[in-house]
Amino acid sequence: MQPIKFRTIEEAKTLEVPKTSRKVIEKAQSAVDFVLNGNASRLIKVKAIFEAADDIIAEISPLSVCKKGCNYCCHIDVLITEIEAKYIEKNTGKVVRLNGVNNKVHGKPRTPCTLLGADGACSIYSYRPLVCRAFLTFDSPTYCQESSIEHVTYDSRGHPNLKNLGEVLIHLNNASGFKDIREYFPLDV
Structure with missing residues (x-):
């Protein structure tokens, strides 16, 4: 494994995101078609969306400075759909419990994600x-811990196929909107 090269914000702004391979684009389109037309459970369709997203991100992630244990992004709003919360519940045994509290504090550091382990992963x-899955930073994780610094991040809005997968996920969620992950999985009180 090569060491991670941290960059200045200016250096990161000059990076060119690689073109997505034809094979990965076709897999993403197949996932969209499967979600819209396939005869499977909604949770199986979520898995297909996530697998296609992972393939796209795998081609972009060599530019990323993110690594296991670096969890500054887990201290910001993590807006998810209800179907994603159910997918997490089904696959991990962590129980969805809507606490009715809106924890949103845009742009300010706050409570870490309730699904972070003791090791920070x-x-x-x-x-x-x-x-x-789709959130990466291209400069330095030191910028991530400072909410006042605008730096070079990448998310699903930056890639047409990831954006399309996100839109299909919303459709699959019956357009019910988003809640912060901490609302679905609050800390035990």
């Missing part, structure tokens, strides 16, 4: 929501 990594 995601305890549900294989089943994490789309927003977590």
Whole structure:
């Protein structure tokens, strides 16, 4: 494994995201078609969306400075759909419990994600929501811990196929909107 090269914000702004391979684009389109037309449970369709997203991100992630245990992004709003919460519940045994509290504090650091492990790594990594799968930083994780610094991040809005997968996920969720992951999985009180 090559060491991670941290960059300045200016250096990161000059990076060119690689073109997505034809094979990965076709897989993403197949996932969209399957979600819209396939005869399977909604949770199986979520899995197809996540697998296609992972393939796209795998081609972009060599530019990323993200690594296991770096969890600054887990201290910001993590907006997910109800179907993603159910997918997490089914695959991890963590029980969805809507607490009725809106924890949103845009742009300010706050409570870490309730699904972070004691080691600082995601305890549900294989089943994490789309927003977590598709969020990368290209400069330095030191910028992530400072909410006042605008730096070079990448998310599903930056890639047409990831954006399309996100839209299909919303459709699959019956357009019910988003809640912060902490609302679905609050800390035990």
